[in-house]
Amino acid sequence: xxxxxxxxxxxxxxxxxxxxxxxxxxxxxxxxxxxxxxxxxxxxxxxxxxxxxxxxxxxxxxxxxxxxxxxxxxxxxxxxxxxxxxxxxxxxxxxxxxxxxxxxxxxx
Amino acid sequence: xxxxxxxxxxxxxxxxxxxxxxxxxxxxxxxxxxxxxxxxxxxxxxxxxxxxxxxxxxxxxxxxxxxxxxxxxxxxxxxxxxxxxxxxxxxxxxxxxxxxxxxxxxxx
DNA sequence: CTTTCATTTCAAGTTTTATTGAAATATACT
DNA sequence: AGTATATTTCAATAAAACTTGAAATGAAAG
Numbered sequence: 001x002x003x004x005x006x007x008x009x010x011x012x013x014x015x016x017x018x019x020x021x022x023x024x025x026x027x028x029x030x031x032x033x034x035x036x037x038x039x040x041x042x043x044x045x046x047x048x049x050x051x052x053x054x055x056x057x058x059x060x061x062x063x064x065x066x067x068x069x070x071x072x073x074x075x076x077x078x079x080x081x082x083x084x085x086x087x088x089x090x091x092x093x094x095x096x097x098x099x100x101x102x103x104x105x106x107x108x
Numbered sequence: 109x110x111x112x113x114x115x116x117x118x119x120x121x122x123x124x125x126x127x128x129x130x131x132x133x134x135x136x137x138x139x140x141x142x143x144x145x146x147x148x149x150x151x152x153x154x155x156x157x158x159x160x161x162x163x164x165x166x167x168x169x170x171x172x173x174x175x176x177x178x179x180x181x182x183x184x185x186x187x188x189x190x191x192x193x194x195x196x197x198x199x200x201x202x203x204x205x206x207x208x209x210x211x212x213x214x215x216x
Numbered sequence: 217c218t219t220t221c222a223t224t225t226c227a228a229g230t231t232t233t234a235t236t237g238a239a240a241t242a243t244a245c246t
Numbered sequence: 247a248g249t250a251t252a253t254t255t256c257a258a259t260a261a262a263a264c265t266t267g268a269a270a271t272g273a274a275a276g
Contacts (some may be wrong), residue, residue, distance in 0.1 A: 010121050048266080051232075069223085077206055082209060087192060091134060143253060153236080
C-alpha cells in the first residue's frame with residue numbers, strides 16, 4: 001500500500017454510508033452481498049448505492065463480480081489489513097502506544 | 109472511539125497535507141512541533157497550515173499548547189491507537205486476515 | 217424479440233471543503 | 247506605549263463531492 005492508495009481508502013471510509021457498507025460486508029464475509037441487498041440494508045437508492053460502491057471499488061476496498069443479473073460485492077480484507085499496516089508502520093513508525101491498541105489484551 | 113469520531117478522523121487524514129503533518133508529528137514525538145515549523149516542513153502558508161491543524165485538532169488527532177509566542181502541536185498517539193482499534197474491532201470484528209497485518213512478523 | 221429485473225451512468229442542482237490574501241489576535245521586546 | 251513575531255480568523259473565490267431522478271446498459275425469461 002502506498003500513500004495515494006491510503007488517501008483514497010481514508011476518503012472512502014470517511015463517509016457514514018460507506019463505512020456502514022464496509023461493516024455490512026465484513027459480516028457478509030467471503031460470500032459478499034449484491035448491490036440490491038446492500039442498498040436495502042443501508043436504506044439508500046440504487047443509484048446512490050452504486051455511486052458509493054464504485055467509490056469503494058476505486059479505492060480498492062471492494063471487488064465485484066456479476067452473478068447472473070446481480071452484481072456481488074465483497075470486501076477485500078487484505079486491502080483493509082494493508083491499510084492498517086500502512087498506518088501502523090509507514091505513518092506511526094511502529095509507535096508502541098499505537099501498537100498496543102492492536103493486540104486483543106492490549107491496555108488501550 | 110465512536111463512529112462519529114472515527115469518521116472525523118478518517119476525513120482528516122484523507123488529505124495529503126494533513127497525512128504529511130501526521131507523519132511529521134509522529135517523528136517529533138512527545139515534544140511536538142510549532143505551527144511555524146510544521147508550515148515550513150510541509151511548504152504551506154501559515155494560514156493554510158493553521159486551517160489543517162485546527163481540522164486535525166477538531167478530529168481529536170492533535171493537541172496544542174502555547175509556548176510563549178509559538179503554539180506547539182503534538183500528535184495524540186492514544187487517539188490514533190483508538191482509531192486503529194475501531195477499524196480492527198468495531199468495523200472488522202477482529203477478522204483474522206486484517207488482524208494478521210497488525211503483528212510485526214505477520215504474513216501480510 | 218420484447219419484456220422484466222438489477223444495476224449503472226448521466227446531467228443538473230446543492231452542499232461541503234479547500235485556497236488565497238488581508239486583517240485581527242496574542243505574546244514578547246524595547 | 248510602540249514595534250516585531252507567531253498564529254489565527256475572516257471573507258471571497260475556486261474546486262470537489264454528494265444527491266436526485268431519469269435514461270441507459272446488461273442479463274434472463276417468456
